[in-house]
Amino acid sequence: MQLYNTLSAKERAALIDEAGDERLTLSFYQYAKIGNPALFRNHLFVHWDELEVLGRIYVAHEGINAQLSLPARHFSAFKDFLDGIYFLENVRLNIAIEQDAKSFLKLKVKVRNKIVADGLEDDSFDVTNKGIHVDAKTFNDLIEDKDTVLVDMRNHYESEIGHFKNAITPDVDTFRDSLDLIEADLKDHKEDKKLVMYCTGGIRCEKASAYYKHKGFKQVYQLEGGIIEYARQVEQQQLENKFRGKNFVFDHRRGERITDEIISHCHQCGKPCDTHVNCANEACHLLFIQCEECASAMKDCCSTSCMEIMALPEEEQKKLRQGIPNSNKIFKKGRSEKLKFQRENLPLKG
Numbered sequence: 564m565q566l567y568n569t570l571s572a573k574e575r576a577a578l579i580d581e582a583g584d585e586r587l588t589l590s591f592y593q594y595a596k597i598g599n600p601a602l603f604r605n606h607l608f609v610h611w612d613e614l615e616v617l618g619r620i621y622v623a624h625e626g627i628n629a630q631l632s633l634p635a636r637h638f639s640a641f642k643d644f645l646d647g648i649y650f651l652e653n654v655r656l657n658i659a660i661e662q663d664a665k666s667f668l669k670l671k672v673k674v675r676n677k678i679v680a681d682g683l684e685d686d687s688f689d690v691t692n693k694g695i696h697v698d699a700k701t702f703n704d705l706i707e708d709k710d711t712v713l714v715d716m717r718n719h720y721e722s723e724i725g726h727f728k729n730a731i732t733p734d735v736d737t738f739r740d741s742l743d744l745i746e747a748d749l750k751d752h753k754e755d756k757k758l759v760m761y762c763t764g765g766i767r768c769e770k771a772s773a774y775y776k777h778k779g780f781k782q783v784y785q786l787e788g789g790i791i792e793y794a795r796q797v798e799q800q801q802l803e804n805k806f807r808g809k810n811f812v813f814d815h816r817r818g819e820r821i822t823d824e825i826i827s828h829c830h831q832c833g834k835p836c837d838t839h840v841n842c843a844n845e846a847c848h849l850l851f852i853q854c855e856e857c858a859s860a861m862k863d864c865c866s867t868s869c870m871e872i873m874a875l876p877e878e879e880q881k882k883l884r885q886g887i888p889n890s891n892k893i894f895k896k897g898r899s900e901k902l903k904f905q906r907e908n909l910p911l912k913g
Contacts, residue, residue, distance in 0.1 A: 566608055572668035575617065579664050584634040588659035588666040588814065590791070592678065592766040594626040594690055595650035600674045603627075608672045614641055617667040619813070621675045625690065627651075628678035628766055630813055632667045657764045657791040659812070659819060666814040679766055682739030683774070694760070694772030694783035699796035702786050703805055705759050712752065714745055716762040716771050717811070720850065720896040723906050724818060724827045724837040725790075725808030727761065734906065736896065738767050746778055753779045761786035761793070763810065794821050809837045829854040830902040831861065844869035846884040850896045866901040 570578070579586070597603050600622045607620065611631075618631025633641055645651040659666070697705060706713045706727065715722045715732040718741075722732035731748075733741040749758065758780050760768040768785035776783050786793055790810045797804045808826040809818045817839040829836040829852055836854040843863035851865055864870045872880060897905055 564609060565612060566605055568669045568671060570669070575668045576665055579668075582634070584636065584664070586632045586662070586664040586666075587635050587638060588632045588662055588816075590630040590657045590659075590764050591645075591651075591654050592626065592628045592764065592769070593650055593654050594678075594769065597622065597624055597626065600624055604672050604674050608670065610644055611641075611672070612670060614644070616641070617670050619667065620672045621678045622672065623675045623678045626678050630667070631670075632664070632814075655765075655788055655792070657788055658795075659816075660791065660794050660810075660821070661816065661819045663814075663816050666816055668815070679738060679770055681742070681770060682737070683742070688773055688777030690770055690773045692773050692776055693769055694758075694776060694785045696787040697759075697784050698787055699793045699802055700800065702759070702761075702784075702793065703803060705757060705784060706805065708757060710755065711757040711759050712749060714758065714760050716741060716760050716767045718896070719906055720839070721763070721811035723897065724839070724852070725806065725810050725821060726826075728805050728807060730761075736898075738771075742771060742774060746775065749780075754781050757782040757784060759784045759786075762789050763812065764789040764791050790821065791819075794819075811839065827852055827906075828904050829857055830897060830904050831857040831865075833904040842866075842869055844872050845880070846872065849899055849901070851899070851902055852897065865899065868901075 604622045607622070614633055614637045616631050616633045618629065620627065620629040620631065645654060705711050706729070713727060713730045715726050715730045716738065718736055718738070719734045726732050733744050735741045735744060749756065758775060760771055762768045765785065765788050768789070772783045772785045790806060793806065796802065804822060806821045807824050808822060810821050811818050818837065825835040825837050827837045828834060831853060834854055836852055838852060838854065839850060840853045840858065840863065842849040842865040847865060847869050849865045862870055862873060864873060872883060
């Protein structure tokens with residue numbers, strides 16, 4: 564019985580091209596008490612591998628967080644499988660606005676301590692005691708209220724390319740960093756203001772809303788389904804779209820265009836741009852914003868030093884990479900000193 568991915572990304576991409584199937588990219592999450600995450604993880608992998616599911620899925624005692632793609636012809640079978648799991652029956656599926664058959668190239672189902680890395684060690688609050696979920700229309704009405712504080716629960720590199728008008732966008736690297744920062748900034752408004760939050764698909768707001776209620780905020784709301792579902796409802800119901808720019812997503816696409824407005828800049832030349840890339844130098848792999856002109860001039864690299872490394876034979880590059888830990892700690896995500904144009908380092912920015 565196969566329990567792990569055995570194909571490389573290149574091999575999988577070739578199979579996708581050969582099959583020629585339409586694939587759907589979607590995401591979902593659910594907080595639930597899972598007694599044996601490892602057993603549940605294996606159960607998911609076996610069944611989803613048969614359905615040609617690809618993606619990144621985290622399972623923990625507190626629930627599941629899934630971002631994936633699958634052939635459209637398998638969608639009904641996939642939905643039936645989810646409905647057969649008691650805590651996933653009729654779970655909301657956020658289907659991507661822009662589809663890409665190669666949004667994911669491997670099936671990775673991992674057991675984690677938590678489905679969202681929040682860094683919290685306070686187990687005294689109930690994650691199911693969440694804020695009020697609101698749809699796109701109600702959200703639009705709420706954020707026009709003078710007694711509303713709108714907060715983006717995502718990280719700086721996400722909100723840099725797109726956010727709602729007049730939102731507070733914490734200049735943070737992690738979700739955990741934003742929790743205390745927002746509480747401290749709004750500590751005098753726990754009773755008199757409506758705290759309205761949004762994120763990509765809703766999962767971070769789900770935990771944050773419970774956390775802020777635990778911390779004494781009386782009026783806590785979250786955008787149901789996040790930016791992904793908001794964009795869908797706005798289009799279907801012909802509502803005013805109050806989002807600006809692009810929605811960052813955690814797959815090979817790196818973003819979905821919500822409006823034509825470009826609110827960010829190339830980190831190398833400063834011209835309007837909202838395309839995230841990873842530096843071509845595997846020893847760097849820095850995530851940053853790069854326009855087409857700079858990509859051509861810099862050979863998809865973030866700096867001249869990385870260009871020089873990329874010009875070396877592959878064997879020499881491998882030797883240089885030896886001993887260098889390849890982790891998120893080196894992915895400065897737009898904060899590297901190599902980059903000339905970066906987001907202003909402000910604690911909170913609207």
